[in-house]
Amino acid sequence: MQLLEIKDLMVSVEDNQILRGLNLTVGKGEVHVLMGPNGAGKSTLVNTVMGHPQYRVDGGKILFEGKEITHEPANERAKAGLFLSFQNPEEVPGISLENFMRTSRFAVTGKPVKLFAYKKELKQKMEHLNMDEEYASRYLNVGFSGGEKKKSEILQMMMLNPKLAILDETDSGLDVDAVKIVSQGVEKFHTSENSLLIITHNTKILDFLPVDAVHILMDGKIVRTGDRSLIDRINDSGFQGLEAPAV
Amino acid sequence: MNALHKTKTQVEEIDRTVYDIRDKVNSPYQVGQGLTVKIVNEISAKKNDPEWMHQFRLKSLQVYHRLQLPGWGPSLDELDMNEIVTYIRPNTGMKGKWSQVPDDIKNTFERLGIPQAERKSLAGVGAQYDSEIVYHNVREEVRRQGVVYTDMESAVHDPKYGPMVKEHFMRLVPPEDHKFAALHGAVWSGGSFVYVPPYVNVEIPLQSYFRLNAPGAGQFEHTLIIVSEGASLHFIEGCSAPKYNVANLHAGCVELFVGKNARLRYSTIENWSKNMFNLNTKRALVEEGGTIEWVSGSFGSHISELYPMSILKGEGARMEFTGITFAGKGQSLDTGAKVVHAAPHTYSNINTKSISKDGGCCTYRSAVSILPKAYGCKSSVSCESLMLDDRSRSDTIPAMDIRNDDVDVGHEAKIGRISDDAIFYLMSRGISEEDAKAMIVTGFADPVAKELPVEYAVEMNNLIKLEMEGSIG
Secondary structure: OOOEEEEEEEEEEOOEEEEEEEEEEEOOOOEEEEEOOOOOOHHHHHHHHHOOOOOEEEEEEEEEOOEEOOOOOHHHHHHHOEEEEOOOOOOEEEEEHHHHHHHHHHHHHOOOOOHHHHHHHHHHHHHHOOOOHHHHHOEEOOOOOHHHHHHHHHHHHHHHOOOEEEEEOOOOOOOHHHHHHHHHHHHHHOOOOOEEEEEOOOHHHHOOOOOOEEEEEEOOEEEEEEOOHHHHHHHHHOOOOOOOOOO | OOOHHHHOOOOOOOOHHHHOOOOOOOOOOOOOOOOOHHHHHHHHHHOOOOHHHHHHHHHHHHHHHHOOOOOOOOOOOOOOHHHHHHHHOOOOOOOOOHHHOOHHHHHHHHHHOOOHHHHHHHOOOOOOOOHHHHHHHHHHHHHOOOOEEEEHHHHHHOOOOHHHHHHHOOOOOOHHHOHHHHHHHHHOOOOEEEEEOOOOEOOOOEEHHHHOOOOOOOOOOEEEEEEOOOOEEEEEEOOOOOEOOOOOEEOOEEEEEEOOOOEEEEEEEEEEOOOOEEEOEEEEEEOOOOEEEEEEEEEEOOEEEEOOEEEEOOOOOEEEEEEEEEEOOOOEEEEEEEEEEOOOOOEEEEEEEEEEOOOOEEEEEEEEEEOOOOOOEEEEEEEEEEEOOOOOEEEEEEEEEEOOOOEEEEEEEEEEEOOHHHHHHHHOOOOOHHHHHHHHHHHHHHHHHOOOOHHHHHHHHHHHHHHHOOOOO
């Protein structure tokens, strides 16, 4: 059984059709990379998989561990083991990052969170990400720089330990050092139990990861799937010539 | 279609109709006749008023008959002034039985974590409970510092403090101010009197919370607080439990006198039943170098009009106002603050938040006035509104009257809707839609919660969560 199966997915936003029959499968422990030109529908895909109500599913279905989740609310998907690292994480005043993550972990696991052990774990993980401890007590993403927001996303991913983490351009807008730190965090997260679906333009984040498949998304469909060598091709000559569906 | 829409939680106003219990009109007085001298005489006699107070009531009654209802603000049409007697002499009493209190109210107490002993009192069915002892103990403790903390009726009769009451009573809020101030002057009952002697720092906050069982309290109560030179006090009034009252007019009055270099923090969280007309007048007079700090939470009621006013009389006097208003279905809450900079180098800072939901209407109304000789003043006003749906309403009416050039005045208003993206973000972390919304709203209210003592902050958050839920329980 596959971890994530997307079958003939058709999605529209405000009556504009964005995804036109998309198929994608991610297995347990695998690392998949999703690339494509701007406006191809990459963010639409990941937001739909996570369950954003503004993305309307017109056809097809999404299965997670064999169970259909196409119409499940986002919180149920999170409980099932899905995670999305947002491209532009929301700022939510009035709740601290630490309290939020504790509430979130309780919501996802359904088990009471032991305060002392939790704090210790949080501190340790923040150190890994080279995040100042002070961020834990700050309001969720409020006033965080672009880089800090991305680190906060990866921190949440590490604390929730989802079965599948989708990273939507988590590496964009980061300086070289920050990309390295975030990449190491992602590498640490990835085990034979955890899968990744990574959207990226900057392939540096993949340096430490074994890539199982690379998918090219254009015009609302996966037009080509290949191995790591596909990345080099795109880095050399862009997306031109890939429009035709894969043979 | 996306089935998500089907599973969306409908965030509904808590059903407050349980509070809308109609007065069965067995008033001993004739209905429809309006307020008479006879009624006021009787109230005065029953309270054994000193003559000056008796005369004050009668004078207020004359003013009451002379004045018209205010011609602005939310409509008061539903308030039948011809039947004012029913508002004044309801047969609420304390005769009811706990078993007659609707289950929803009992559940609300449960959810808010109100101690059992206080619930009966809040429901208006009990006259005695243990916190009376708490109140007594608090009073004994502060007495050693020379602080007087008592109910208004006792203060009026006290040989030592009676003259002090006479000197201050309705001097800040004269009966001529408006029709409900006049009404208050004529029929006031209950409330607190606090006197803090010079240079006394009262460490523990005094809370009127414990005395809501006084007959007539929560309707026409009068609060008079005098903080003398160099002294300081934190006074907390009200509580977050819905007050269960068949009489649906509240016209209380609060007068605060802050002496030279004194400091007073006055905090209230009010939660009225949905049938209530809450027309409350609060005012502070601040002497040189003194500070008044208001923390004000307005929940419940059908109509509220509440604009605590600060008169910065002495040089360097300061005021800070932090307020939050939450209006749900069928509610129009018109709240804000007023400040008069009457002396140089005075400072005011008004910071308010409002939340409207389910067609509720929040109006922020403020007036900042800087007099011609009040140079070197600084005033900043910030109001922020959050609307939870398209049916709700939020208005901002800030007035400023600046009469000299040497001032620094700022105003900032923000009105926004609850963000779908923020809700989705929280939901993507496993949090249900209902909890996500509550989290955003409590987060929005956090700057106010921070100003409250922790137990009140917790209660306020519980109250917000309760308001955000589909139903109680």
